[in-house]
Amino acid sequence: MFNHRLREVRDLCEYRVTGAGTTPASIGGLIVDARDWRVDTFIVMTDAPRSEPIPVPRSCFRSLDDDSRTLTFEITGEDLATAGVHSGRELQGTPRFDAVSLPGHTLYGRDEPAGTIADLLINIELWQLRYFIVESDTAVVLTDIEWASSLARGSDKVEVDLPAIAISTAPPYESIRNLCSGDEEALYRHYTRSEYVSLDRTAGK
Numbered sequence: 389m390f391n392h393r394l395r396e397v398r399d400l401c402e403y404r405v406t407g408a409g410t411t412p413a414s415i416g417g418l419i420v421d422a423r424d425w426r427v428d429t430f431i432v433m434t435d436a437p438r439s440e441p442i443p444v445p446r447s448c449f450r451s452l453d454d455d456s457r458t459l460t461f462e463i464t465g466e467d468l469a470t471a472g473v474h475s476g477r478e479l480q481g482t483p484r485f486d487a488v489s490l491p492g493h494t495l496y497g498r499d500e501p502a503g504t505i506a507d508l509l510i511n512i513e514l515w516q517l518r519y520f521i522v523e524s525d526t527a528v529v530l531t532d533i534e535w536a537s538s539l540a541r542g543s544d545k546v547e548v549d550l551p552a553i554a555i556s557t558a559p560p561y562e563s564i565r566n567l568c569s570g571d572e573e574a575l576y577r578h579y580t581r582s583e584y585v586s587l588d589r590t591a592g593k
Contacts, residue, residue, distance in 0.1 A: 394518060396564050397487055397508045400459070405432050407450065407461045415459065415488070416441055418510070420517055422483040422540045425533055427515040430461070431486070446515055483542050487517060490546060495522050495531070496538075497552030505546060508533070509564070520548075522555055529558035530575055554584040 397418065405413040417431030432442040448461045487508055495502050503524035511518050519530040531548055538547035559574050
């Protein structure tokens with residue numbers, strides 16, 4: 389059965405945004421706090437020429453409709469003032485990062501590169517990142533984002549606290565439509581095998 393909580397980040401960026409004061413618009417960024425992996429700010433981009441990014445707090449989110457492929461927000465001037473003006477400088481030296489910018493980056497294991505980040509899966513009930521989708525020469529797999537170590541320290545390098553072999557031999561990922569809770573359980577069992585983690589290290593669940 390399809391896991392209705394999860395969506396691919398790149399696909400969400402194709403949804404249209406309503407209720408943001410200006411339309412049409414889309415998601416241009418998802419600013420995530422690495423302390424809990426939750427989105428704290430949506431960056432909304434309008435289609436107007438030379439438009440500025442609109443930072444929208446997570447509290448303004450109201451609904452997601454897959455049939456119409458829309459995200460609806462309810463935004464006040466006070467909400468926008470709380471979010472502040474978004475700039476790249478705000479993310480430097482903090483545990484916050486833009487999830488939309490991660491696809492295309494190399495994902496490093498403890499010992500060597502493990503593959504390329506093709507996308508991420510996000511829990512839309514909590515607006516919390518859950519998995520990297522990692523593509524290598526041999527497979528496409530998922531890796532729980534709670535294994536990420538460098539992002540939690542505010543580094544630009546994307547690194548996970550696992551050997552690269554653990555990632556390359558994970559159960560294959562086909563598509564979000566085929567992903568079910570049983571697949572997530574198998575993934576958890578794979579990454580918590582004793583040869584991949586020390587006895588005092590557990591996956592964040």
